[in-house]
Amino acid sequence: xxxxxxxxxxxxxxxxxxxxxxxxxxxxxxxxxxxxxxxxxxxxxxxxxxxxxxxxxxxxxxxxxxxxxxxxxxxxxxxxxxxxxxxxxxxxxxxxxxxxxxxxxxxxxxxxxxxxxxxxxxxxxxxxxxxxxxxxxxxxxxxxxxxxxxxxxxxxxxxxxxxxxxxxxxxxxxxxxxxxxxxxxxxxxxxxxxxxxxxxxxxxxxxxxxxxxxxxxxxxxxxxxxxxxxxxxxxxxxxxxxxxxxxxxxxxxxxxxxxxxxxxxxxxxxxxxxxxxxxxxxxxxxxxxxxxxxxxxxxxxxxxxxxxxxxxxxxxxxxxxxxxxxxxxxxxxxxxxxxxxxxxxxxxxxxxxxxxxxxxxxxxxxxxxxxxxxxxxxxxxxxxxxxxxxxxxxxxxxxxxxxxxxxxxxxxxxxxxxxxxxxxxxxxxxxxxxxxxxxxxxxxxxxxxxxxxxxxxxxxxxxxxxxxxxxxxxxxxxxxxxxxxxxxxxxxxxxxxxxxxxxxxxxxxxxxxxx
Amino acid sequence: xxxxxxxxxxxxxxxxxxxxxxxxxxxxxxxxxxxxxxxxxxxxxxxxxxxxxxxxxxxxxxxxxxxxxxxxxxxxxxxxxxxxxxxxxxxxxxxxxxxxxxxxxxxxxxxxxxxxxxxxxxxxxxxxxxxxxxxxxxxxxxxxxxxxxxxxxxxxxxxxxxxxxxxxxxxxxxxxxxxxxxxxxxxxxxxxxxxxxxxxxxxxxxxxxxxxxxxxxxxxxxxxxxxxxxxxxxxxxxxxxxxxxxxxxxxxxxxxxxxxxxxxxxxxxxxxxxxxxxxxxxxxxxxxxxxxxxxxxxxxxxx
Numbered sequence: 001x002x003x004x005x006x007x008x009x010x011x012x013x014x015x016x017x018x019x020x021x022x023x024x025x026x027x028x029x030x031x032x033x034x035x036x037x038x039x040x041x042x043x044x045x046x047x048x049x050x051x052x053x054x055x056x057x058x059x060x061x062x063x064x065x066x067x068x069x070x071x072x073x074x075x076x077x078x079x080x081x082x083x084x085x086x087x088x089x090x091x092x093x094x095x096x097x098x099x100x101x102x103x104x105x106x107x108x109x110x111x112x113x114x115x116x117x118x119x120x121x122x123x124x125x126x127x128x129x130x131x132x133x134x135x136x137x138x139x140x141x142x143x144x145x146x147x148x149x150x151x152x153x154x155x156x157x158x159x160x161x162x163x164x165x166x167x168x169x170x171x172x173x174x175x176x177x178x179x180x181x182x183x184x185x186x187x188x189x190x191x192x193x194x195x196x197x198x199x200x201x202x203x204x205x206x207x208x209x210x211x212x213x214x215x216x217x218x219x220x221x222x223x224x225x226x227x228x229x230x231x232x233x234x235x236x237x238x239x240x241x242x243x244x245x246x247x248x249x250x251x252x253x254x255x256x257x258x259x260x261x262x263x264x265x266x267x268x269x270x271x272x273x274x275x276x277x278x279x280x281x282x283x284x285x286x287x288x289x290x291x292x293x294x295x296x297x298x299x300x301x302x303x304x305x306x307x308x309x310x311x312x313x314x315x316x317x318x319x320x321x322x323x324x325x326x327x328x329x330x331x332x333x334x335x336x337x338x339x340x341x342x343x344x345x346x347x348x349x350x351x352x353x354x355x356x357x358x359x360x361x362x363x364x365x366x367x368x369x370x371x372x373x374x375x376x377x378x379x380x381x382x383x384x385x386x387x388x389x390x391x392x393x394x395x396x397x398x399x400x401x402x403x404x405x406x407x408x409x410x411x412x413x414x415x416x417x418x419x420x421x422x423x424x425x426x427x428x429x430x431x432x433x434x435x436x437x438x439x440x441x442x443x444x445x446x447x448x449x450x451x452x453x454x455x456x457x458x459x460x461x462x463x464x465x466x467x468x469x470x471x472x473x474x475x476x477x478x479x480x481x482x483x484x485x486x487x488x489x490x491x492x493x494x495x496x497x498x499x500x501x502x503x504x505x506x507x508x509x510x511x512x513x514x515x
Numbered sequence: 516x517x518x519x520x521x522x523x524x525x526x527x528x529x530x531x532x533x534x535x536x537x538x539x540x541x542x543x544x545x546x547x548x549x550x551x552x553x554x555x556x557x558x559x560x561x562x563x564x565x566x567x568x569x570x571x572x573x574x575x576x577x578x579x580x581x582x583x584x585x586x587x588x589x590x591x592x593x594x595x596x597x598x599x600x601x602x603x604x605x606x607x608x609x610x611x612x613x614x615x616x617x618x619x620x621x622x623x624x625x626x627x628x629x630x631x632x633x634x635x636x637x638x639x640x641x642x643x644x645x646x647x648x649x650x651x652x653x654x655x656x657x658x659x660x661x662x663x664x665x666x667x668x669x670x671x672x673x674x675x676x677x678x679x680x681x682x683x684x685x686x687x688x689x690x691x692x693x694x695x696x697x698x699x700x701x702x703x704x705x706x707x708x709x710x711x712x713x714x715x716x717x718x719x720x721x722x723x724x725x726x727x728x729x730x731x732x733x734x735x736x737x738x739x740x741x742x743x744x745x746x747x748x749x750x751x752x753x754x755x756x757x758x759x760x761x762x763x764x765x766x767x768x769x770x771x772x773x774x775x776x777x778x779x780x781x782x783x784x785x786x787x788x789x790x791x792x793x794x795x796x797x798x799x800x801x802x803x804x805x806x807x808x809x810x811x812x813x814x815x816x817x818x
Contacts, residue, residue: 024748026697028713109710119755137754298611300572350613355653362655362701369706369756379704379712426611433613435658436757484613 044168124301153407160400179239203249211257286421311415316404350484361483377454409453434484444494452498540677543589553807559799565751575609622648
């Protein structure tokens with residue numbers, strides 16, 4: 001009897017241990033720690049994108065280190081450091097590594113938060129989010145891939161320009177950090193001591209992100225302001241920047257942000273959704289060009305295509321003439337041998353998903369409720385920083401280059417989609433089920449185009465990893481065939497086009513003075 | 516499209532109420548083996564997105580079919596061990612999301628009679644159950660509602676109080692706790708209540724309970740029952756988002772059960788269950804039915 005009881009007690013014990021052992025916290029990957037990097041003393045000379053050049057912003061000379069005004073600032077910091085609260089220490093710790101990366105993660109989180117398609121109205125139409133009334137359903141914005149790619153590009157490019165200007169004045173005036181200038185002040189985080197702190201690059205990063213992100217995600221402006229304020233405070237407390245260092249950073253940020261935001265008003269995005277008349281026109285134009293089976297929405301109720309006129313939005317590195325010349329040739333005619341072969345391949349993967357093809361399809365799916373494919377490539381880029389640490393200016397350059405390339409890729413790809421209006425595989429064979437069918441034409445693949453552009457730019461910036469980045473792009477590309485939503489030609493043609501678009505950003509990088 | 520809901524197969528499996536299950540109040544004799552082959556079908560058109568009951572025309576009718584082989588064995592008159600392994604097939608009548616099918620989680624448990632009191636017409640028994648489950652295949656858990664399970668390793672413990680009056684009328688009260696381990700998904704980041712930069716997803720534990728009342732004889736058994744399952748944590752499906760395995764999945768259901776011991780064949784029984792989910796959160800408002808054949812015999816009799 002005793003022995004038999006032991007069975008049960010062992011089982012109960014085992015269950016209890018298992019229950020206790022099940023820790024519930026999720027292990028998240030951590031941002032790269034601070035590492036000393038080249039400081040790029042000539043960074044102020046680099047070519048800007050939105051600004052004519054870094055001199056366009058003028059920042060007055062700071063007070064001298066031995067001036068009474070500056071000494072008063074130092075005294076104030078020393079006093080603050082003598083009286084740090086728990087929360088002060090926490091924010092110093094929070095902001096000690098790259099602010100650029102932290103804000104990029106924030107932007108991606110916001111995209112994921114707002115990447116939810118509006119639900120249909122009872123009458124079968126779909127409501128559209130309104131920037132004028134962002135809190136009403138559907139909340140503004142619907143951060144779908146085109147919206148996200150554009151937001152990432154604006155934010156990171158404004159950051160890049162503002163940091164170029166910041167670098168110009170850093171080395172023009174050469175006023176170092178409070179903890180370097182004054183022995184009363186400790187460096188409460190690891191600092192790049194040879195990098196001047198006037199104007200504060202952290203203030204630039206905080207303020208540009210705040211100014212732009214609150215326009216792209218207005219419902220979160222309070223949280224964004226809090227983040228920006230906290231970052232600046234952390235740098236003051238840690239001995240990295242003085243109040244005037246921060247104010248000068250803010251001034252640069254505000255100038256560049258205003259310029260970037262002016263561009264958002266005139267880039268054509270407000271026309272990208274179109275209206276029923278235009279939608280009918282787009283379809284009939286495609287039919288006139290030879291589309292025999294134009295794309296139809298397979299959603300119930302029928303949903304208008306996602307931003308069908310996004311292809312007309314102003315690009316960063318490419319003119320609209322260049323876009324037209326980059327537009328891929330027509331896809332194989334529906335019903336042709338080439339088409340049927342491709343359709344059969346999609347059907348094969350959709351009906352025989354292996355563990356590995358499914359894993360790949362899921363890994364790259366980046367669909368509803370995620371930070372989208374451009375967000376995924378921002379994640380890949382930021383992860384490279386663990387291996388190849390860069391200063392904030394170079395991080396901004398990297399992010400600006402890939403995000404301009406991906407925004408251009410999205411625009412070119414959407415132009416192609418609307419131009420050909422090609423049906424999805426499931427439209428041609430209703431038995432093809434998917435990982436989630438995107439609601440816009442098939443040819444060419446957005447994922448493939450984004451991935452071709454981003455991997456080309458990152459491969460240029462990190463040549464040791466070029467082969468691996470290309471392999472990732474190739475996997476992202478084929479993932480859409482595995483997922484049942486793209487023909488192989490959608491993906492392969494999209495990838496090739498994306499690479500060409502990426503090469504425009506590479507040309508910019510080759511000539512921007514950073515090499 | 517997409518943005519759906521579920522009745523995770525996990526929960527479906529918990530609803531079975533035939534004889535000699537880990538969560539009922541019936542016993543087996545030492546050496547007895549009970550083999551069960553069950554078929555279950557559950558379907559819903561409406562689901563709770565958080566607390567909002569809604570339909571989704573891009574899912575239409577969601578159907579989950581399960582084949583449920585199970586075995587129970589009496590090690591002693593007081594200790595029974597169980598094992599089961601369902602095969603599940605999930606699909607929907609509308610939309611273009613891929614259905615999923617396959618062998619799900621193997622579960623094993625032991626039920627021990629802790630206490631027995633008899634006084635005149637009243638019999639009272641108290642059981643303790645402990646068990647675990649783990650996925651047997653690498654099915655994708657992060658494609659709900661089509662995923663065949665949550666992909667989590669679980670451990671559970673429960674208490675069962677069983678009262679029989681006049682040898683025939685019975686009530687069973689049952690309560691259990693199911694600890695569920697975090698899972699790995701194919702994505703590297705995901706957004707739920709915030710953005711997580713991890714492929715690890717938190718799966719809430721569950722508290723489960725039921726009440727049964729019925730009649731049993733050596734010819735048939737019948738009961739009515741109420742069952743509840745509540746997540747101890749987890750977040751809601753966001754408006755028009757997809758569900759995910761870490762959602763707070765709660766449900767209450769009620770149903771009836773009947774078991775007929777086939778006359779002339781000792782130990783052969785046929786059972787039928789029907790249940791309706793009437794309240795829930797982040798689950799489908801499902802109707803489910805199950806039919807099973809069970810055979811109880813003593814395979815290793817000492818000569």
